[in-house]
Amino acid sequence: MINIEIDGKLVETERGSTVMDAARKAGVHIPHFCYHKKLSIAANCRMCLVEVEKAPKPLPACATPAAEGMKVKTHSEMAVKAQKGVMEFLLINHPLDCPICDQGGECMLQDVAMGYGGAASRYTEEKREVRPKDIGALISTQEMTRCIQCTRCVRFGQEVADLMELGMAFRTEHAEIMSFVNSTVDSELSGNMIDLCPVGALTSKPFRYTARNWELSRRRSVSPHDGLGSNLAVHIKNNKVLRVTPVENEDINECWISDKDRFSYEGLNSAERLTKPMLKQDGKWQEVEWQAALEYVANGLRQVAKGAGADQVAALATPHSTMEELYLLQKLMRGIGSDNVDFRLRQSDFSADGKLAGAPWLGMSVAELNSRDRFLIVGSFLRKDHPLLAQRIRQAVKKGAQANIVHSSDDNLLMKVANKAIVAPSDMVGLLAQILKALAAEMQASAQGVENIVVGSEAAAIAKSLASGERAAVLLGNFAQQHPQAAQIAVLAEKIAALCGVKFGYLGEAANSVGGYLAGAVPGAKGMNATQMLASPRKAYVLLNVEPELDCADPQQAMAAMQAADLVVAMSAFKHHAADYADVLLPIAPFTETSGTFVNTEGRAQSFKGAVKPLGEARPAWKVLRVLGNLLDVAGFDYDTSEAVRDEAVDTANILSSLDNHLDVALQGVAGAGAQGLQRVADVPIYAADALVRRATALQQTRDAATPCVAMRGDELQKLGVKSGDMVKVSQGNASVRLTACADDGLPAGVARVAAGHAATAELGAMFGTITVERA
Amino acid sequence: MQMIKNFFKTFMLLELLKGMSVTGRYMFTRHITVEYPEERTPQSFRFRGLHAQRRYANGEERCIGCKLCEAVCPALAIKIEIAEREDGTRRTTQYDIDLTKCIFCGFCEESCPVDAIVETRVFEYHGENRGDLYYTKSMLLAHGDKHEEQIAKDRAADAKYR
Numbered sequence: 022m023i024n025i026e027i028d029g030k031l032v033e034t035e036r037g038s039t040v041m042d043a044a045r046k047a048g049v050h051i052p053h054f055c056y057h058k059k060l061s062i063a064a065n066c067r068m069c070l071v072e073v074e075k076a077p078k079p080l081p082a083c084a085t086p087a088a089e090g091m092k093v094k095t096h097s098e099m100a101v102k103a104q105k106g107v108m109e110f111l112l113i114n115h116p117l118d119c120p121i122c123d124q125g126g127e128c129m130l131q132d133v134a135m136g137y138g139g140a141a142s143r144y145t146e147e148k149r150e151v152r153p154k155d156i157g158a159l160i161s162t163q164e165m166t167r168c169i170q171c172t173r174c175v176r177f178g179q180e181v182a183d184l185m186e187l188g189m190a191f192r193t194e195h196a197e198i199m200s201f202v203n204s205t206v207d208s209e210l211s212g213n214m215i216d217l218c219p220v221g222a223l224t225s226k227p228f229r230y231t232a233r234n235w236e237l238s239r240r241r242s243v244s245p246h247d248g249l250g251s252n253l254a255v256h257i258k259n260n261k262v263l264r265v266t267p268v269e270n271e272d273i274n275e276c277w278i279s280d281k282d283r284f285s286y287e288g289l290n291s292a293e294r295l296t297k298p299m300l301k302q303d304g305k306w307q308e309v310e311w312q313a314a315l316e317y318v319a320n321g322l323r324q325v326a327k328g329a330g331a332d333q334v335a336a337l338a339t340p341h342s343t344m345e346e347l348y349l350l351q352k353l354m355r356g357i358g359s360d361n362v363d364f365r366l367r368q369s370d371f372s373a374d375g376k377l378a379g380a381p382w383l384g385m386s387v388a389e390l391n392s393r394d395r396f397l398i399v400g401s402f403l404r405k406d407h408p409l410l411a412q413r414i415r416q417a418v419k420k421g422a423q424a425n426i427v428h429s430s431d432d433n434l435l436m437k438v439a440n441k442a443i444v445a446p447s448d449m450v451g452l453l454a455q456i457l458k459a460l461a462a463e464m465q466a467s468a469q470g471v472e473n474i475v476v477g478s479e480a481a482a483i484a485k486s487l488a489s490g491e492r493a494a495v496l497l498g499n500f501a502q503q504h505p506q507a508a509q510i511a512v513l514a515e516k517i518a519a520l521c522g523v524k525f526g527y528l529g530e531a532a533n534s535v536g537g538y539l540a541g542a543v544p545g546a547k548g549m550n551a552t553q554m555l556a557s558p559r560k561a562y563v564l565l566n567v568e569p570e571l572d573c574a575d576p577q578q579a580m581a582a583m584q585a586a587d588l589v590v591a592m593s594a595f596k597h598h599a600a601d602y603a604d605v606l607l608p609i610a611p612f613t614e615t616s617g618t619f620v621n622t623e624g625r626a627q628s629f630k631g632a633v634k635p636l637g638e639a640r641p642a643w644k645v646l647r648v649l650g651n652l653l654d655v656a657g658f659d660y661d662t663s664e665a666v667r668d669e670a671v672d673t674a675n676i677l678s679s680l681d682n683h684l685d686v687a688l689q690g691v692a693g694a695g696a697q698g699l700q701r702v703a704d705v706p707i708y709a710a711d712a713l714v715r716r717a718t719a720l721q722q723t724r725d726a727a728t729p730c731v732a733m734r735g736d737e738l739q740k741l742g743v744k745s746g747d748m749v750k751v752s753q754g755n756a757s758v759r760l761t762a763c764a765d766d767g768l769p770a771g772v773a774r775v776a777a778g779h780a781a782t783a784e785l786g787a788m789f790g791t792i793t794v795e796r797a
Numbered sequence: 798m799q800m801i802k803n804f805f806k807t808f809m810l811l812e813l814l815k816g817m818s819v820t821g822r823y824m825f826t827r828h829i830t831v832e833y834p835e836e837r838t839p840q841s842f843r844f845r846g847l848h849a850q851r852r853y854a855n856g857e858e859r860c861i862g863c864k865l866c867e868a869v870c871p872a873l874a875i876k877i878e879i880a881e882r883e884d885g886t887r888r889t890t891q892y893d894i895d896l897t898k899c900i901f902c903g904f905c906e907e908s909c910p911v912d913a914i915v916e917t918r919v920f921e922y923h924g925e926n927r928g929d930l931y932y933t934k935s936m937l938l939a940h941g942d943k944h945e946e947q948i949a950k951d952r953a954a955d956a957k958y959r
Contacts, residue, residue, distance in 0.1 A: 120863030120910040121887070163885060230881040233864045 023089040028096060040082040040093055041069060051095050052104060052133045054219045055171035056083040059276060061180055066171050068133065070103040071095045079103040108137040111169050114149040117142060122164055124221030127234045130169065151197045157205030158722035159212055159280060161226040168198055168222035174214040182210040183415050183435040207723035209408035209707060212283040216266060227287055227719040228264040240632035241268060243619050244282040245341050245612040246711060248529025249387065249409050250621030251278045255613055255632040262286045262613050262633060272388050279408035281707060281714055288716035293595045295608040296637025306600060311638065318605050319652035321588040322357060325561040331358030335554040338364045338542060338565035339572055340531035341711045343617025345663045347533065348540035348670035349646035350565055356655030360548025361559065364537035366567065369574045369789060371550040372686060373508040379681025380538030383622040384526025385494065391417050395490030397483065399427045399514060400449065401498020403434055405707040405725065407528050425483040427452055428500065429702045430774055431767030439486050442479035445700050445769045446789055450506045452480055453513035459484030460520050468516065470688035487521050495525035502527060503574065505789050508686045515683065525682060529622030536620035539671045539679060558582040564591045565642060566609065568712055570598055571778050575787040577754045592642055595712055608639035611713060615641035616663040624680045626673040701753065702774040703788035709778035729776035731794055735764035741796060748797040751775060754786035759797050842951035845903045846920040848894050849941035850934065851913055851948060858938065859913035862889045866905035866914050874898035875905060892934035912952060917944050
């Protein structure tokens with residue numbers, strides 16, 4: 022630690038820190054543009070010039086290392102003169118028409134110009150103009166002339182997103198920020214550049230010109246999408262959500278949010294929103310009052326329960342529902358005598374049910390990811406499923422951690438991957454067994470159940486990497502959790518982690534993947550899980566924000582069950598295909614219109630309040646379920662607030678004690694199932710993962726939302742006589758769809774990658790299993 | 798004594814004469830009564846009357862929808878909705894002034910960066926029904942079109958003081 026004096030204040034700061042760091046510590050504001058605490062130092066805007074005693078010239082605070090006994094004056098005559106001079110230069114080429122600019126009112130340049138700018142410009146020569154370029158549906162460069170070349174966006178791409186989407190071309194006055202020729206800027210983190218831009222050069226395209234920022238009220242909320250639970254500020258005007266920005270939380274999302282969190286709000290204002298309860302009478306949909314709809318539901322459920330037995334009633338919920346909703350749903354089902362309730366819609370292996378020691382979670386805090394030195398990531402489309410967790414892992418890799426990947430698709434993870442084993446889904450368990458055996462050999466320990474395994478070179482390399490680390494993490498992604506042998510994968514992962522002396526964890530698929538377990542929204546001993554209740558169709562289904570054809574592991578099976586059911590109650594925020602098979606549509610409120618709690622993947626319960634009033638006659642689902650409970654005479658349904666529900670459901674202060682990844686499942690069948698035929702590898706595209714993003718118009722125009730193609734190895738396509746770009750017929754179960762073929766040599770042999778969760782592939786069957794691809 | 802004095806004052810009509818002399822004096826001085834509506838008082842070029850929205854010479858409306866007038870209006874009389882037009886510029890889709898709320902402080906024209914909203918010299922306007930004084934964008938633009946010549950002259954006269 023060294024002592025430095027800033028404006029007469031003595032500050033103690035770390036050796037190696039800069040004057041800017043010390044000033045921030047001392048609470049002294051130094052104007053700046055290019056400096057950002059999460060980005061590297063560029064020192065190119067020169068706004069932070071300060072006077073340092075004994076230095077002949079003013080020095081940039083952001084790039085000057087603090088030294089013992091240094092005396093810094095940030096507001097001396099010399100410093101202010103330098104800052105005013107820089108400001109005048111910055112404003113030479115910057116248009117002076119703030120009222121036109123969308124950034125006006127929240128612009129760093131505007132704010133600093135109020136303090137350091139002149140009253141009038143002395144510059145009369147011609148100003149620089151930059152032509153706007155179309156860089157996709159998310160970010161507008163309409164006002165690129167306003168750029169002050171701070172290069173924050175470029176550094177963000179290089180250092181945080183690790184995908185350089187924007188760069189600075191040309192020199193001096195001609196320097197301009199642009200993307201590579203004809204490429205769009207819409208990777209999963211691009212939207213953060215909008216926040217980073219200190220001027221109005223990069224602005225949000227969907228928000229553009231819809232409101233001025235001083236009209237907006239900011240309400241705190243929590244992301245309902247991935248398992249991270251990013252903290253959000255929801256900006257509203259006239260009871261409408263107009264944009265979403267991050268709220269800084271160093272433990273969770275730092276100061277970033279993914280594009281999914283940022284732009285999914287467009288789905289809230291979608292024309293597909295359901296605003297009135299609807300009842301199907303004589304085959305026709307009719308809008309009815311809540312009372313009539315709820316009584317119909319209560320009578321219907323009561324009749325089915327009485328006539329065919331309570332176990333003929335089943336409830337499915339998305340893991341994007343709040344904990345209160347999930348808790349009340351399971352309480353309602355159990356109240357009427359049914360144990361069939363599940364929220365793990367895309368999971369296909371439930372053999373670990375009843376053998377779990379606690380709710381599966383990340384196994385560590387999110388922030389701990391940064392300090393791991395070895396990673397074994399099994400079955401994860403990491404970048405697209407967990408954009409910000411991937412970012413943390415990338416930061417760790419940059420600091421020297423080794424990433425080892427076991428997966429069925431060789432996606433570009435934008436980080437240095439030390440070892441990877443890309444195998445077909447059926448070989449995944451076998452490969453983990455190899456790693457376990459190799460690791461046992463490395464650690465000179467014994468591993469039971471894998472004695473007969475032959476270790477391949479990939480597995481050996483991964484084991485070597487894991488053995489050489491001190492703080493490893495074994496992480497199971499969505500693909501591993503959805504895998505038909507998920508329990509075996511988890512057992513092997515646990516054994517591998519135990520050998521390294523570390524914990525293993527699950528990268529939570531959705532906002533409430535952990536909360537669902539805590540709320541008890543999983544079947545008990547005599548109940549049916551998500552697969553069972555669709556495989557043997559029930560008479561009545563209650564769907565909580567579920568679109569079975571897109572959200573379930575096997576859409577074909579799910580749709581067959583829905584069609585066969587006597588009563589389908591669809592509680593949904595949106596009108597969707599439920600109109601074909603449902604009997605009642607109950608409009609419920611999405612996350613901005615209800616209060617609730619999400620428990621993120623690290624077991625942190627984050628409660629939020631509604632930001633706006635529910636649209637039309639939509640109501641928060643917990644209220645709907647509460648009234649249904651009353652109508653069905655279930656005891657203990659007298660809640661006044663969602664907080665009361667939460668407090669009954671879970672002790673939020675003591676969640677960690679109920680989290681445990683240990684599972685008591687015996688290791689078996691590691692020799693490999695010997696699958697025949699072409700195997701399907703199904704990812705859930707980032708912008709198809711839940712009902713809300715599927716309706717976010719701007720996100721649906723990005724590259725990631727393109728209609729999925731059938732990806733196979735080039736040589737295998739050739740064998741079929743198909744070229745990349747041709748239409749092929751893809752059949753699974755009793756249905757087939759026509760899709761374009763594309764070559765992807767990163768895939769293992771005998772595998773076709775066909776995305777799930779998309780309307781184009783919704784008719785196909787299970788996410789895993791055999792699939793046929795033939796020339797169309 | 799006082800009684801006698803008062804008697805003579807009354808008897809000789811002194812008060813009456815005094816009054817008549819005031820009347821007589823004013824009969825011959827310059828008249829200041831303005832016979833409205835045939836006659837009018839002179840107006841300043843800064844007169845703050847009925848609002849108008851202006852256009853550029855090519856017919857393009859000036860307003861860029863920056864909402865500064867809405868933000869500054871102390872009476873909350875202005876209501877604006879904005880949207881992006883096909884050509885990529887921000888324009889108002891709604892621009893209403895509730896003249897029953899307006900206090901004619903002139904802050905709106907003061908804040909306008911493009912001289913789009915102005916207060917004209919027109920002060921004789923009325924409404925017969927509730928809502929007649931709720932001026933919409935088309936009414937304001939029409940009013941601006943009608944008086945553009947005068948408005949431009951007034952802005953020019955004021956320019957040197959700004």
